[in-house]
Amino acid sequence: MARALTEGELVALAREGDGDAYASLVRAHSDIAFRTAMLITQDAAEAEEAAQDAFVKAWRALGKFRAGEPLRPWLLTIVANEARNRRRSAGRRTALALRAPRPSGDEGSAEAAVLAGETRAALLAALGRLRDDDRLVLGCRYLLELSEAETAAALGVRPGTVKSRTSRALERLREEVTE
Amino acid sequence: MTDLERALLELDVEWPKTPDLAAAVTTRVAPAGSDPPSRRARRLPAFSAGWRSRLAYVAVALVVLAAGTLTVSPDARSTVLRWLGLSSVEIERGPVPRDFGRDLNLGEPVAVPDDAPAPEALGEPDAAFATPLPDGTQVTSLVYAGPPRVLIQRFTATVTPFIEKTVGSADAVQRLTIDGAPAYFIRGSHGFAFQGPNGVAYEERRLADRVLLVERDGFLYRVEGMLSRERATEIYRSIE
Numbered sequence: 001m002a003r004a005l006t007e008g009e010l011v012a013l014a015r016e017g018d019g020d021a022y023a024s025l026v027r028a029h030s031d032i033a034f035r036t037a038m039l040i041t042q043d044a045a046e047a048e049e050a051a052q053d054a055f056v057k058a059w060r061a062l063g064k065f066r067a068g069e070p071l072r073p074w075l076l077t078i079v080a081n082e083a084r085n086r087r088r089s090a091g092r093r094t095a096l097a098l099r100a101p102r103p104s105g106d107e108g109s110a111e112a113a114v115l116a117g118e119t120r121a122a123l124l125a126a127l128g129r130l131r132d133d134d135r136l137v138l139g140c141r142y143l144l145e146l147s148e149a150e151t152a153a154a155l156g157v158r159p160g161t162v163k164s165r166t167s168r169a170l171e172r173l174r175e176e177v178t179e
Numbered sequence: 180m181t182d183l184e185r186a187l188l189e190l191d192v193e194w195p196k197t198p199d200l201a202a203a204v205t206t207r208v209a210p211a212g213s214d215p216p217s218r219r220a221r222r223l224p225a226f227s228a229g230w231r232s233r234l235a236y237v238a239v240a241l242v243v244l245a246a247g248t249l250t251v252s253p254d255a256r257s258t259v260l261r262w263l264g265l266s267s268v269e270i271e272r273g274p275v276p277r278d279f280g281r282d283l284n285l286g287e288p289v290a291v292p293d294d295a296p297a298p299e300a301l302g303e304p305d306a307a308f309a310t311p312l313p314d315g316t317q318v319t320s321l322v323y324a325g326p327p328r329v330l331i332q333r334f335t336a337t338v339t340p341f342i343e344k345t346v347g348s349a350d351a352v353q354r355l356t357i358d359g360a361p362a363y364f365i366r367g368s369h370g371f372a373f374q375g376p377n378g379v380a381y382e383e384r385r386l387a388d389r390v391l392l393v394e395r396d397g398f399l400y401r402v403e404g405m406l407s408r409e410r411a412t413e414i415y416r417s418i419e
Contacts, residue, residue, distance in 0.1 A: 013366075019208060019409055020409075021407075022205070023204070024201075026200055030197050034194075034195075034197045038194065044195040048198045048200075096194070120186070120190055120191075123186055123190060124190055124192070142187035142188050173183065177183075
């Protein structure tokens, strides 16, 4: 009876040259890789190239990957490095936007829904105005819901640094939204 | 958790659509048949100055060449020998020992028949055997030392219609069509059942748990080895 392969099994196959297995790994991690790159580059085209280059580099470095460890933190380190290399200094930055809220069907809450929507949009805009370090750590921890270890891997810092940066970034975000 | 953190977690961001990275990446990664990532990690480090290092490299190169496991082209091998200062030395790759492949239980070694299904992609086989099959018939098995080792067989048979059931606890069975011929690429294979001239028989895994089976013109082709589907297909396609 056929069954899906685990990540560890796919990695083992990919290390032996199995392109199909690696393609499966790429598909499984495409969203998080692209979005992490997007947070850093703030440009979808740059994020796409960074993520693609990162997956190619990861393939070549698979022999050095420690079997049994989770792939995502290791992968995000490579993605983040590629994204940082590509980040433009100014100009073409794409702000993130919110999805349109689903209609609740309850007229009584329409005004509340609009207010809530404006509040959420204001929060996202405030996040976009933070300096890079603050925006990235909050984006990784709350928008992408990466763990502390994964955020540390993406930012190239120690997990303890993630904790302290998160705390300071939240304070600065709070100041932004209450101004 | 503060209200602010909760609000951040609840933000429903309209991320740009993730592009199809798998398609782009797989066209850029190393083609099947070249060094896989695990072998690249074990490759000898770059040559560094010092006659002791040079001597060590010569010793290793001789051992590797003599074992026949240095899978480089003849031109590249000559370049390496010149670089090592061995251009005046002739190193001949000796014949593969007669008992090569004995561990595969493939029967008696034989000379490679003229009509053997030798894939051009692999060149001349390192050994051939007259392999008795469970149904009482016999097939020529071609074995390539590689790495990876590859087994090629062509026998008068078809796989049973219920191949997914007969592969036992295989991890994955992919049904394919290769140049119009029905094919199966199996990972985690322990063997497969086939329909031969003397009835149904079960053929055990010989060499690796990956096998490509292709039914064409009344024959069943078997390409077995630690190969990707693409590489196995390429090898099969180069069988005339």
